[in-house]
Amino acid sequence: MNPEALVRPELDTGVPSGDVLLAFAEAIIGTDRAALDAARTALAEALGPAAVSGASAVAANFSKNDRVANGIGIPVDDIVFNGTEDLREQLGLNAYKSAENTFRHM
Amino acid sequence: MPFYSDSEIPVRDDLAQAHAAQFERFARAGTWGTAVQRLAVISEARQAGIDAGMLEAPEDGGAVSDVELPEDVRAIIRCLAASPRDFDMGTYQQARDAGLSDAEFAELVAIVSFIVNLDVYARGIGVPLRPFAEPQPGNPSREQPVEAVLEQAFVPTIPNPPEGGAIAKEMYGPFKPYIMRALSIVPDEFRAHLELEQAQYVLLPKIMDFDYNHHEGLTRPQVEVVAGRVSAINDCFY
Numbered sequence: 001m002n003p004e005a006l007v008r009p010e011l012d013t014g015v016p017s018g019d020v021l022l023a024f025a026e027a028i029i030g031t032d033r034a035a036l037d038a039a040r041t042a043l044a045e046a047l048g049p050a051a052v053s054g055a056s057a058v059a060a061n062f063s064k065n066d067r068v069a070n071g072i073g074i075p076v077d078d079i080v081f082n083g084t085e086d087l088r089e090q091l092g093l094n095a096y097k098s099a100e101n102t103f104r105h106m
Numbered sequence: 107m108p109f110y111s112d113s114e115i116p117v118r119d120d121l122a123q124a125h126a127a128q129f130e131r132f133a134r135a136g137t138w139g140t141a142v143q144r145l146a147v148i149s150e151a152r153q154a155g156i157d158a159g160m161l162e163a164p165e166d167g168g169a170v171s172d173v174e175l176p177e178d179v180r181a182i183i184r185c186l187a188a189s190p191r192d193f194d195m196g197t198y199q200q201a202r203d204a205g206l207s208d209a210e211f212a213e214l215v216a217i218v219s220f221i222v223n224l225d226v227y228a229r230g231i232g233v234p235l236r237p238f239a240e241p242q243p244g245n246p247s248r249e250q251p252v253e254a255v256l257e258q259a260f261v262p263t264i265p266n267p268p269e270g271g272a273i274a275k276e277m278y279g280p281f282k283p284y285i286m287r288a289l290s291i292v293p294d295e296f297r298a299h300l301e302l303e304q305a306q307y308v309l310l311p312k313i314m315d316f317d318y319n320h321h322e323g324l325t326r327p328q329v330e331v332v333a334g335r336v337s338a339i340n341d342c343f344y
Contacts, residue, residue: 001327006334015327025335028230031159040232044115047323052115054321055332056230061306062336064223065285068299069344070193071186071215072288073260076344080283091338097194099343104195105258 007091017046021055028059075102115231118322124305125227125236128220128298133169133239136217137249137292138210141241146171147214148221150180151187152235158188161225161235168237178204179214186218191341198260208261209250209291216295223302247294254291264290285344286310307333 005011009022027036109126110117155161201211254262264270289295312318316326
């Protein structure tokens with residue numbers, strides 16, 4: 001998988017039907033209902049209707065986790081933080097406001 | 107009747123049951139909030155999503171709370187529900203200044219995050235947002251684990267074993283990452299968080315097994331594309 005596609009969705013994810021999944025992920029938490037309906041149809045056609053439930057569950061789960069993480073102000077665990085310097089820089093993650101919850105402990 | 111019986115998209119039974127259980131929890135007293143207070147919080151969170159255009163208002167929203175939340179608490183709920191990227195230590199401090207204890211704040215973060223989760227799922231599969239159940243009488247348990255200490259989050263958390271003691275072993279097993287321990291100052295919300303995680307993302311014993319597919323039609327790399335894109339849009343560093 002190409003992680004850069006997660007922040008630059010015009011890039012290839014390297015995953016089958018990755019473009020369809022990126023479009024669905026963006027639409028499910030976006031404000032354009034017509035775009036969501038189109039993305040749901042495209043996902044069902046590409047990977048089957050059960051995949052719509054799965055992708056919705058994953059998007060819902062991380063909508064939860066992002067709020068728990070930012071709301072409680074947790075830092076990234078050392079086991080993940082150490083060794084991901086280049087990836088964080090490449091993806092621009094250090095510029096996120098929530099990065100402060102990790103960097104304030106350094 | 108199955109919780110998503112109106113869905114044209116097939117929904118796994120265990121997933122539907124996990125979601126139904128969360129809605130039932132909302133209708134009961136929590137650890138710190140009464141049922142009507144919890145209903146007021148999740149109603150405010152849902153309305154914030156509707157006002158932001160991220161959710162469509164349902165014809166039947168279900169029960170309505172008669173609790174009027176303080177304006178500063180409403181603002182905190184709305185920020186977390188509709189603009190999580192803007193939530194920071196200053197927002198937490200506003201909650202403390204508004205009179206919320208750390209444990210009350212953690213319960214609020216939990217139930218706001220859970221209702222956003224449930225509403226996003228309903229929207230994803232194309233069904234109306236589920237109606238809120240009528241709040242039940244009862245008193246909050248007000249149980250706070252003495253093992254919770256201030257580590258590196260805004261609020262105290264129960265450390266991993268061995269520092270967290272017997273309760274940590276019971277709740278976590280040998281280890282849990284911070285995202286799973288985040289709500290541990292309110293153990294009931296920690297458990298609800300864990301139940302949703304396992305139904306929606308992956309069974310935790312399988313989390314390092316990248317050949318295991320938890321969702322029909324999706325490989326683990328495909329799951330990570332959805333997870334990673336959502337978190338990138340929410341500017342979540344974690």
